[in-house]
Amino acid sequence: MNLKEALQTRTLVGDGAMGTLLYSYGIDQCFEELNLSHAKEIINVHKAYIDAGADIIQTNTYGANYIKLSRYGLEDKVKEINTAAVRLARQAATENHYVTGTIGGIRGIKKQAVSLTEIKRSFREQLYCMLFEEVDGILMETFYDLDELMTVLQIARKETNLPIITQVSMHEPGVLQNGTSLTEALTTLETAGADVIGVNCRLGPYHMIQSLENVPLPSKAVLSAYPNASLPAYQDGRLVYKTKADYFKSSARALHKQGARLIGGCCGTTPEHIAAIADEVKGKTPIEHKDIPIQKAVPKTQLEAKNTKPHLHEIAAKRPSIIVELDPPKRLNTDRYLQGAKALKEAGVDSVTLADNSLASPRICNTAIASIIQQKYDINPLVHISCRDRNLIGLQSHLMGLHTLGITQVLAITGDPTKIGDFPGATSVYDLSSFDLIHYIKQLNEGISFSGKSLGMNTNFSVAAAFNPNVRNLNRAVGRLEKKIKYGADYFISQPVYSVKQLKEIYEATKHISAPIYIGIMPLISSRNAEFLHNEVPGITLSQEIRQRMENSSHDPGRAQSEGISIAKSLIDAAVELFNGIYLITPFLRYEITEELTHYIKKKTQQRKERTIVNGSPVI
Missing domain, CATH: 3.20.20.330 (Homocysteine-binding-like domain)
Incomplete structure (x- = not known):
C-alpha cells in the first residue's frame, strides 16, 4: 500500500x-x-x-x-x-x-x-x-x-x-x-x-x-x-x-x-x-463527519477608524503642500523647539515631521513631541519610524500607540546604522526593512496585526517612504519607488537636492508616478556645514558650484547663512514649478530660516497658480 x-x-x-x-x-x-x-x-x-x-x-x-x-x-x-x-x-x-x-x-x-x-x-x-x-x-x-x-x-x-x-x-x-x-x-x-x-x-x-x-x-x-x-x-x-x-x-x-x-x-x-x-x-479509522461552530461576525462599527484630517498625500494631490522637518531636541529643554513648531504652524505648513533618532543619535522620543505639538498647536505631525531601534514587538506596539494618540502620518525608513551615531556599539535590530514595514503598516490599516490576528479596529495610517535621488543610477532609485508603491507607500519624501538640473532630471524620471513626491530642500548655514553634508552624510550630494558659493562667504557667518537661504530659494523656484510637495529640513533648530522659506514657497506657489491657468485647466 x-x-x-x-x-x-x-x-x-x-x-x-x-x-x-x-x-x-x-x-x-x-x-x-x-x-x-x-x-x-x-x-x-x-x-x-x-x-x-x-x-x-x-x-x-x-x-x-x-x-x-x-x-x-x-x-x-x-x-x-x-x-x-x-x-x-x-x-x-x-x-x-x-x-x-x-x-x-x-x-x-x-x-x-x-x-x-x-x-x-x-x-x-x-x-x-x-x-x-x-x-x-x-x-x-x-x-x-x-x-x-x-x-x-x-x-x-x-x-x-x-x-x-x-x-x-x-x-x-x-x-x-x-x-x-x-x-x-x-x-x-x-x-x-x-x-x-x-x-x-x-x-x-x-x-x-x-x-x-x-x-x-x-x-x-x-x-x-x-x-x-x-x-x-x-x-x-x-x-x-x-x-x-x-x-x-x-x-x-x-x-x-x-x-x-x-x-x-x-x-x-x-x-x-x-x-x-x-x-x-495509530491505525484508527479517520472521522467522516465534523461539526463546525458558528462564527459570530464582528460588527462593522468596531472596524472603522476615525480620520479627522486629510492625509498629506491627499493634500499634495490637490494643491501645493509644505512639510517641515523639525528634529526633536538632543537635550531635555523643549522651549525653543515648541516655539519653532508654533511659528511654523502659524506660517502655514501642512505638517511638522519628526525624525526617529536620525544619524543614530538619541533625541527626545518623537512620539512624545508629536503628541505635544498636536495637542498644543493643532499641528498635524509626521512621525518617522526607523526599523533600526525596535524589534517586531516594539514596532507594532509603537504603531498602536500612535494610532491611540490620533497620529496617522508616518514615514517608514530602514534607519541609519548605529555605528555612525553616538553609541557605535549599540545593536541595530532591523527585524524589518522599510519595504516590510510599509507592508505591515498597511496590514494594520486592515485591522490585522503583524502576526495575523485581528486588532478589533482598523488603523488609518498614511505611509510615506524615503526617496534618495542622490545616486549614480537615478532609474534604479525610481525602481525602488515603484517597488515601495507595490508594498503600499502613499507618497515619498526625498533627500535634500542641491541642483536645479537635478530637480528637472528627477521630475522627468518620476513623472509617470502618480504618488506625490515631496522634494527635500535643506538650507545651508556655513561652508563647514556644506562640506560635512557633502562628504560625511549618506544620501546627500552637493554640486561643486554650491560648495564654492558657500566657501566664498565662509569668512562671515551672517553672509554664509544668507547665501544658504539664497541657494535654497533658487532651488525652490525650480521645485514649485515641477512638484506639488516641498519638504523643508530645518538646520540645527534654526526654525526662523524655515519659517522664511515657508513664506517664500507660499508666495511662489501663488504666483504659479495665477500664471498657469490655461483654458480653465492648471498646468504643472
Whole structure:
C-alpha cells in the first residue's frame, strides 16, 4: 500500500523533531550537514521514532536548500546533503514505513528578504534531489507565507504524482500572518493539488486543536497536524520544552477528533511524545463527519477608524503642500523647539515631521513631541519610524500607540546604522526593512496585526517612504519607488537636492508616478556645514558650484547663512514649478530660516497658480 492509499484508510503517525533530539545530544551546528559527517546519529534518530511508533519519517533536510545552506558556506553541497539524507532515512526504515522528503519554508516575517524567483530556483534543486532518490512523498512544512507555499506547491505538483503534504505555520491561532484564515489557506492549498493540508510548528497542542476546530473536513485532501511540544522556556541560554508525553496522548485524541489523519510532532517533541501519539491514534479509522461552530461576525462599527484630517498625500494631490522637518531636541529643554513648531504652524505648513533618532543619535522620543505639538498647536505631525531601534514587538506596539494618540502620518525608513551615531556599539535590530514595514503598516490599516490576528479596529495610517535621488543610477532609485508603491507607500519624501538640473532630471524620471513626491530642500548655514553634508552624510550630494558659493562667504557667518537661504530659494523656484510637495529640513533648530522659506514657497506657489491657468485647466 502506497502512502496516498494509507492516508485514505487509516490514521498515520508522523515522527517528531530531528533538531531537538540532536540538540539534546549536545550537537549544535548545521543539522543538515550531519547527514554527511554524523550519519550514524541521524540513523539513530530515525530509528528512535520508528521504534516509538511512527509510520512516516521525514528526511533531515528542512534547511537543506541553497539559501539556508549558504549561511554555513555549504551551498555547493545541496545535492550531496539531500541525497545522503534520503538514503539514511531509507536505511532506518522498514518496508512498513514511509519516507517523505522534507522541504522547509524560507520566508518568515520579512517577505522582501528573499524573492520568489530565488525561492523557486532553490526549491527545484532540492526537490529534484529527493525525487531522484525515490521518496514516498514530499513534505513541505513551516510555511508562514502562503504565497511562498503556493508557489512551490505548483512547481512540485507539475513534477510529481507522489503525495504532497503542505503545512502552514501560524503566529496566532486560526490565522496566518497576513490575516488569511486557516480555513481559507488550507482550502486554497487543496484546490492547488495538495494531498495533505495541515499545520505545524510555532503552536503547541492546545492552540493547534483550537485552530482546527473551525476547519471543515476537506473534500479531497486529508488533514495533518504537527504541534510543538509546548511554548518554550528560556533557561541558561537554551530553549526548553516541558510538555509531558501524557498530555500529547490526550492531545492526539483531540486532533483526531478534529479530522487529522496524519499526526506528528514538531519543535520540542521526542520519541516519548510520538509513542504517546501512536498509543492513542495509530491505525484508527479517520472521522467522516465534523461539526463546525458558528462564527459570530464582528460588527462593522468596531472596524472603522476615525480620520479627522486629510492625509498629506491627499493634500499634495490637490494643491501645493509644505512639510517641515523639525528634529526633536538632543537635550531635555523643549522651549525653543515648541516655539519653532508654533511659528511654523502659524506660517502655514501642512505638517511638522519628526525624525526617529536620525544619524543614530538619541533625541527626545518623537512620539512624545508629536503628541505635544498636536495637542498644543493643532499641528498635524509626521512621525518617522526607523526599523533600526525596535524589534517586531516594539514596532507594532509603537504603531498602536500612535494610532491611540490620533497620529496617522508616518514615514517608514530602514534607519541609519548605529555605528555612525553616538553609541557605535549599540545593536541595530532591523527585524524589518522599510519595504516590510510599509507592508505591515498597511496590514494594520486592515485591522490585522503583524502576526495575523485581528486588532478589533482598523488603523488609518498614511505611509510615506524615503526617496534618495542622490545616486549614480537615478532609474534604479525610481525602481525602488515603484517597488515601495507595490508594498503600499502613499507618497515619498526625498533627500535634500542641491541642483536645479537635478530637480528637472528627477521630475522627468518620476513623472509617470502618480504618488506625490515631496522634494527635500535643506538650507545651508556655513561652508563647514556644506562640506560635512557633502562628504560625511549618506544620501546627500552637493554640486561643486554650491560648495564654492558657500566657501566664498565662509569668512562671515551672517553672509554664509544668507547665501544658504539664497541657494535654497533658487532651488525652490525650480521645485514649485515641477512638484506639488516641498519638504523643508530645518538646520540645527534654526526654525526662523524655515519659517522664511515657508513664506517664500507660499508666495511662489501663488504666483504659479495665477500664471498657469490655461483654458480653465492648471498646468504643472
